Amino acid sequence: MATLPPKPAMKDRILETADRLFYLQGIRAIGVDTIAAEIGISKRTLYNHFPSKDALIAAYLERRFVPPRASDKPPAEQILATFDALERRFAAKDFRGCPFVNAVAELGPADPSVRRIAIAFKESRRLWFRDLLHQLGATDPEALATQLALLVDGSIAQDLVRNDPAMARAAKEAARVLLANAGVVLDENAAAIAKKPQRAAK
Amino acid sequence: MATLPPKPAMKDRILETADRLFYLQGIRAIGVDTIAAEIGISKRTLYNHFPSKDALIAAYLERRFVPPRASDKPPAEQILATFDALERRFAAKDFRGCPFVNAVAELGPADPSVRRIAIAFKESRRLWFRDLLHQLGATDPEALATQLALLVDGSIAQDLVRNDPAMARAAKEAARVLLANAGVVLDENAAAIAKKPQRAAK
DNA sequence: ATTTGGTTACACAGACCTGTGTAATTAGTC
DNA sequence: GACTAATTACACAGGTCTGTGTAACCAAAT
Numbered sequence: 001m002a003t004l005p006p007k008p009a010m011k012d013r014i015l016e017t018a019d020r021l022f023y024l025q026g027i028r029a030i031g032v033d034t035i036a037a038e039i040g041i042s043k044r045t046l047y048n049h050f051p052s053k054d055a056l057i058a059a060y061l062e063r064r065f066v067p068p069r070a071s072d073k074p075p076a077e078q079i080l081a082t083f084d085a086l087e088r089r090f091a092a093k094d095f096r097g098c099p100f101v102n103a104v105a106e107l108g109p110a111d112p113s114v115r116r117i118a119i120a121f122k123e124s125r126r127l128w129f130r131d132l133l134h135q136l137g138a139t140d141p142e143a144l145a146t147q148l149a150l151l152v153d154g155s156i157a158q159d160l161v162r163n164d165p166a167m168a169r170a171a172k173e174a175a176r177v178l179l180a181n182a183g184v185v186l187d188e189n190a191a192a193i194a195k196k197p198q199r200a201a202k
Numbered sequence: 203m204a205t206l207p208p209k210p211a212m213k214d215r216i217l218e219t220a221d222r223l224f225y226l227q228g229i230r231a232i233g234v235d236t237i238a239a240e241i242g243i244s245k246r247t248l249y250n251h252f253p254s255k256d257a258l259i260a261a262y263l264e265r266r267f268v269p270p271r272a273s274d275k276p277p278a279e280q281i282l283a284t285f286d287a288l289e290r291r292f293a294a295k296d297f298r299g300c301p302f303v304n305a306v307a308e309l310g311p312a313d314p315s316v317r318r319i320a321i322a323f324k325e326s327r328r329l330w331f332r333d334l335l336h337q338l339g340a341t342d343p344e345a346l347a348t349q350l351a352l353l354v355d356g357s358i359a360q361d362l363v364r365n366d367p368a369m370a371r372a373a374k375e376a377a378r379v380l381l382a383n384a385g386v387v388l389d390e391n392a393a394a395i396a397k398k399p400q401r402a403a404k
Numbered sequence: 405a406t407t408t409g410g411t412t413a414c415a416c417a418g419a420c421c422t423g424t425g426t427a428a429t430t431a432g433t434c
Numbered sequence: 435g436a437c438t439a440a441t442t443a444c445a446c447a448g449g450t451c452t453g454t455g456t457a458a459c460c461a462a463a464t
Contacts, residue, residue: 158324
């Protein structure tokens with residue numbers, strides 16, 4: 001009988017598999033045959049869902065574009081937690097750098113659409129930093145947000161070649177210094193302090 | 203027979219052309235035919251000088267590996283000048299990111315030799331930073347050198363996607379803050395100050 | 405003038421790639 | 435059962451790629 005929902009998501013399965021293979025092994029290194037074979041479908045089915053490999057690549061990158069979600073945690077914590085999350089991702093076996101940077105590096109300047117979405121992604125993260133810094137009353141949130149973005153991308157690039165999650169911690173330490181220099185109050189117990197609306201210092 | 207100048211010109215021409223094409227358009231995007239055609243030689247000649255494309259790729263990366271040269275300028279200036287040089291390179295039309303990071307991103311984890319040389323390059327720069335920081339008496343030169351390397355690679359990655367030389371200036375500003383925080387004296391006239399016979403100067 | 409070594413033209417093998425055409429097959433729906 | 439829509443197997447066109455084999459060619463040194 002209906003062993004499977006008729007249209008659960010063939011398209012999703014294709015995208016999911018393409019994502020994994022593209023990201024881990026490179027876009028140019030993976031052919032559509034490989035993707036179809038990995039799922040166990042025919043190449044024809046894949047082309048029934050995506051008109052071309054380029055369309056699949058575009059969908060892959062768009063799927064990777066998840067804007068940083070808002071949080072109710074203290075802004076300073078959110079910023080620093082970014083680097084903790086990075087460190088966790090670095091430690092994972094399947095981390096292979098920033099998919100957008102990699103795609104630009106691979107596809108080169110020939111593909112402007114790839115560059116467009118990569119720019120959008122980088123900018124969205126920069127703006128996320130900027131707004132948090134603004135909430136914190138940092139001096140020159142615009143410039144500092146850019147600098148934090150540099151640290152994020154720098155640690156990603158370094159980890160890509162070195163496979164060393166400590167790069168995330170180094171970035172975090174640098175971020176701490178930059179934040180302090182911008183007048184942001186940084187305390188190890190910042191979370192606890194923020195939770196208790198007291199003004200008493202420790 | 204004593205002198206057999208095997209015309210190094212040809213091999214160099216091949217390498218030079220391969221370098222330009224590989225770097226600007228990507229290693230996978232350029233075939234050996236394209237390289238040979240660009241020089242105006244036959245593909246056979248190319249294969250007479252390099253046994254395989256992989257060998258050519260390896261030679262290309264090794265050629266790109268130029269360790270930072272020593273200088274007699276004040277260490278702090280050398281460090282900051284790194285970012286000025288970056289900004290100049292970003293502004294150039296033919297800048298396309300770090301060739302080592304790009305190669306790792308392109309060739310993926312399949313090629314361990316590419317990763318090896320990329321690691322060596324990154325480490326050589328880090329050590330160059332570290333030694334300068336040591337001369338400057340910075341606190342924890344080891345950690346700070348890593349952080350400066352993050353800024354360098356971060357600005358390169360950001361410029362790769364954004365095409366914005368200002369990323370180098372942002373990195374320089376961040377570097378200034380980190381240096382100051384490590385106790386390094388930073389003055390716009392640092393050069394003049396350092397020139398004055400302070401202590402054991404050459 | 406003959407040997408020698410690098411080079412050339414060119415064909416070709418063997419892969420792999422994207423993308424299509426087609427007819428048969430399945431499964432869910434009326 | 436009949437209709438519909440997705441999927442399948444499979445062949446194939448046309449392209450690109452790496453790498454090799456071969457015979458001719460050219461220049462300079464012997």
